Amino acid sequence: MTTNATPPATAATREALGVTLVRLRNEGLDIVVVDADLGASTTARRFKTEFPERWFPFGVAEQNMFSAAGGLSTMGFTVFASTFAVFAEHAYDQIRMSIAQPNLNVKIVVSHAGVTVGEDGASAQSIEDIAVFSSLQNFRVLVPADVNEAAAAIEIAARTSGPFLIRTGRSKERVIYAEGMPFQLGKADRLREGTDVTIAAAGIMVSRALDAAATLANEGISARVLNMSSVRPLDEEALVAAARDTGAVVVAEEHLAYVGIGAMCAQALASEYPVPMEFVAIPNRYGESGTSNQLLELMGLTTEHIVSAARRAVERKAR
Amino acid sequence: MVATTSSDLSALTARMRRNIVRMVYGVQSGHIGGSLSATDIMAVLYASVLRHDPKRPDWADRDRFVMSKGHCTPVQYATLAEMGYIPVEELDTFRKQGTRLQGHSVLGKPVGVENSAGSLGMGLSFGLGIALGARLRGQNDVTAYVLMGDGEQQEGQVWEAAMAASYHKAGNLVAIIDRNRIQNDDFTANQMETAPLGEKYRAFGWAVREGLDGHDFAQILDGLTWARDYKGQPACVIFETIKGKGVSFMENNPGFHGAAPNAEQFETAMRELGEGA
Numbered sequence: 001m002t003t004n005a006t007p008p009a010t011a012a013t014r015e016a017l018g019v020t021l022v023r024l025r026n027e028g029l030d031i032v033v034v035d036a037d038l039g040a041s042t043t044a045r046r047f048k049t050e051f052p053e054r055w056f057p058f059g060v061a062e063q064n065m066f067s068a069a070g071g072l073s074t075m076g077f078t079v080f081a082s083t084f085a086v087f088a089e090h091a092y093d094q095i096r097m098s099i100a101q102p103n104l105n106v107k108i109v110v111s112h113a114g115v116t117v118g119e120d121g122a123s124a125q126s127i128e129d130i131a132v133f134s135s136l137q138n139f140r141v142l143v144p145a146d147v148n149e150a151a152a153a154i155e156i157a158a159r160t161s162g163p164f165l166i167r168t169g170r171s172k173e174r175v176i177y178a179e180g181m182p183f184q185l186g187k188a189d190r191l192r193e194g195t196d197v198t199i200a201a202a203g204i205m206v207s208r209a210l211d212a213a214a215t216l217a218n219e220g221i222s223a224r225v226l227n228m229s230s231v232r233p234l235d236e237e238a239l240v241a242a243a244r245d246t247g248a249v250v251v252a253e254e255h256l257a258y259v260g261i262g263a264m265c266a267q268a269l270a271s272e273y274p275v276p277m278e279f280v281a282i283p284n285r286y287g288e289s290g291t292s293n294q295l296l297e298l299m300g301l302t303t304e305h306i307v308s309a310a311r312r313a314v315e316r317k318a319r
Numbered sequence: 320m321v322a323t324t325s326s327d328l329s330a331l332t333a334r335m336r337r338n339i340v341r342m343v344y345g346v347q348s349g350h351i352g353g354s355l356s357a358t359d360i361m362a363v364l365y366a367s368v369l370r371h372d373p374k375r376p377d378w379a380d381r382d383r384f385v386m387s388k389g390h391c392t393p394v395q396y397a398t399l400a401e402m403g404y405i406p407v408e409e410l411d412t413f414r415k416q417g418t419r420l421q422g423h424s425v426l427g428k429p430v431g432v433e434n435s436a437g438s439l440g441m442g443l444s445f446g447l448g449i450a451l452g453a454r455l456r457g458q459n460d461v462t463a464y465v466l467m468g469d470g471e472q473q474e475g476q477v478w479e480a481a482m483a484a485s486y487h488k489a490g491n492l493v494a495i496i497d498r499n500r501i502q503n504d505d506f507t508a509n510q511m512e513t514a515p516l517g518e519k520y521r522a523f524g525w526a527v528r529e530g531l532d533g534h535d536f537a538q539i540l541d542g543l544t545w546a547r548d549y550k551g552q553p554a555c556v557i558f559e560t561i562k563g564k565g566v567s568f569m570e571n572n573p574g575f576h577g578a579a580p581n582a583e584q585f586e587t588a589m590r591e592l593g594e595g596a
Contacts (some may be wrong), residue, residue, distance in 0.1 A: 064479035071448020
């Protein structure tokens with residue numbers, strides 16, 4: 001993939017939603033959008049301005065919204081439903097029975113995921129949504145690394161039949177992909193070559209993984225960086241190749257460790273090609289109020305944490 | 320349509336009830352009471368009201384029937400068999416490994432089942448989505464009919480959907496309530512009284528007909544066609560029914576919500592339902 005060299009622009013992944021939906025509708029896709037009073041925050045509301053007849057408000061009632069989204073999709077529409085990640089979890093059984101099990105054409109784009117939502121505190125910080133939605137059969141789960149990959153994820157979801165969950169966030173993060181990059185379902189993107197260790201990252205941790213790899217290079221450690229934005233399906237082939245080529249894997253994610261992407265990667269590698277692994281992820285606790293950066297520090301989700309984890313992984317190889 | 324006269328409907332519903340009892344007896348599990356209470360409603364709906372064509376189950380302009388009380392698959396499958404969606408013999412596979420006829424409704428299994436259900440309270444929302452989609456498509460003849468139980472009215476999601484349906488003026492959405500006054504464990508009044516149901520729906524902005532006899536073909540037809548023809552806002556028709564209707568020892572008996580009859584009970588039930596008559 002091509003990466004932007006200069007200057008490091010920043011944007012939140014949620015910013016991709018509204019503009020991308022408008023663009024795709026203008027390209028003729030049969031999109032409708034359902035909303036639960038958060039369209040301004042998820043940015044979906046931009047679609048309402050352009051296509052008010054295709055915008056269905058459901059108030060603060062996520063259970064009804066997700067079941068209705070399933071019904072709407074049976075009339076042939078590509079239905080986008082967006083809310084905060086924690087409020088999608090509020091309707092887990094509705095998503096399970098009205099969308100996942102019948103394999104309906106509904107795309108859920110959650111925003112404000114992870115601890116980077118910040119000051120709102122524990123109740124607003126979804127640290128388990130990847131586990132929750134990965135547990136639903138038929139769902140594809142995508143965790144884009146930046147605003148341009150988020151746009152690409154939304155587009156592939158719109159153009160592919162069946163349920164999707166796309167995780168976006170509120171914090172402004174460095175843009176690492178060029179606009180218009182294509183999303184490849186089930187493919188990890190190798191952003192940096194390396195031979196000593198692989199850092200497999202998703203979401204906001206991808207840019208931090210790239211920074212960590214640069215730091216490690218100064219220490220003589222060559223780190224491969226994989227963007228694991230396609231969580232389901234997961235690119236097990238790329239993981240096994242990384243394990244074989246580099247002999248150690250660090251997984252970095254803004255999510256609970258024991259039910260997260262790291263756990264999925266560990267399962268894949270344990271049965272195919274076990275190597276030392278380290279996990280940069282949220283420990284067993286809920287979040288709290290604070291700035292994004294304070295919470296990333298508190299949870300152990302900084303570039304420095306990735307660097308330390310990579311060093312440990314490399315040391316363990318030598319044992 | 321299959322049956323439009325009262326005697327036709329009597330014969331049709333007797334066959335359906337026998338099939339319901341046979342299915343549940345055959346696999347010794349399934350929800351018999353709420354299936355028997357809804358049998359007459361389902362028969363009139365499919366025979367005389369619902370715009371559907373078993374030969375073209377994917378007909379875009381068909382009405383949609385949404386089974387929200389998804390445990391009552393025996394009456395749903397018995398209806399689909401009578402209408403020609405599936406062979407009657409297939410009912411023998413009910414709830415058995417490898418069957419299309421699962422214990423609770425699964426969308427597309429068989430074709431004619433329009434939603435997945437089992438967790439209660441979701442069908443009205445799903446039907447609302449269909450209704451809104453049909454209106455956006457300009458399919459103005461399409462009506463979404465949602466069958467719910469009265470115990471199901473305890474689910475909060477029902478009222479989210481009720482509020483949203485009137486807000487969206489979903490005149491092409493019909494809620495049908497099978498008011499048999501018994502739920503899983505006990506009489507509804509002993510678990511969580513849902514009365515006054517009609518007043519609740521009116522307060523939520525719906526047009527309501529209530530107090531109709533859900534075992535009187537003429538009253539059922541009257542209620543359903545009234546609800547179908549009511550435009551501008553969603554309509555709710557509440558049918559008073561008897562759980563276990565048609566089998567003396569099952570009628571109004573909370574013990575036959577989810578229990579299967581034994582051999583002796585089965586013989587009695589089939590005799591009462593006119594087998595061999």
